[in-house]
Amino acid sequence: MAVDYYCKCRKCEYIDPTEKYGYKWYCTYRRTYEDPDEIKECRYYKERGSGNGGCFLTTVCCEEKGLPDDCYELTMMRKYRDKVLKKTEDGRKLIDFYYEQAPRIVEQIKKSDKKGKICDWIYEEILEVIKMLDEKHFNEAGNRYLLMMYQADLISANIKNI
Secondary structure (H helix, E strand, C coil), X not given: CHHHHHHHHHCECCEEEEEEECCEEEECCCCEEECCCCCCCCCCCCECCCCCCCCXXXXXXXXXXXXXXXXXXXXXXXXXXXXXXXXXXXXXXXXXXXXXXXXXXXXXXXXXXXXXXXXXXXXXXXXXXXXXXXXXXXXXXXXXXXXXXXXXXXXXXXXXXX
């Protein structure tokens, strides 16, 4: 039972998977570290991706640039997720993959001495993705974003240079 809820808690929009204290995760709603195995019922549960959150890589870059949470870039990426990707089985798998990998990559970026440079590069890639979305080239936009995500992982882990 706790494992079932643990898995559900993992997909909650209010859990910040980049913030951990031992085995506890940070709940942005309660503003405390929570042990998912101790929480039997949570009235604040909201599935990740059902609102404005979830765009980890885009968010870290926009924050670095001082852009608000409702900026054009984040709005476009969320719209792509909600209006295009969520409508297909492959799109939903891509979203799940992103939610599994992106928090770890963001954590690497935050710890990197090249954070500003990495965020600038990612931001430029996001602008290219948005151009593709504007032109309704959804597959190409998704492919470019995935490649950017993969390269950001390598760059932030100091395996590849920008």
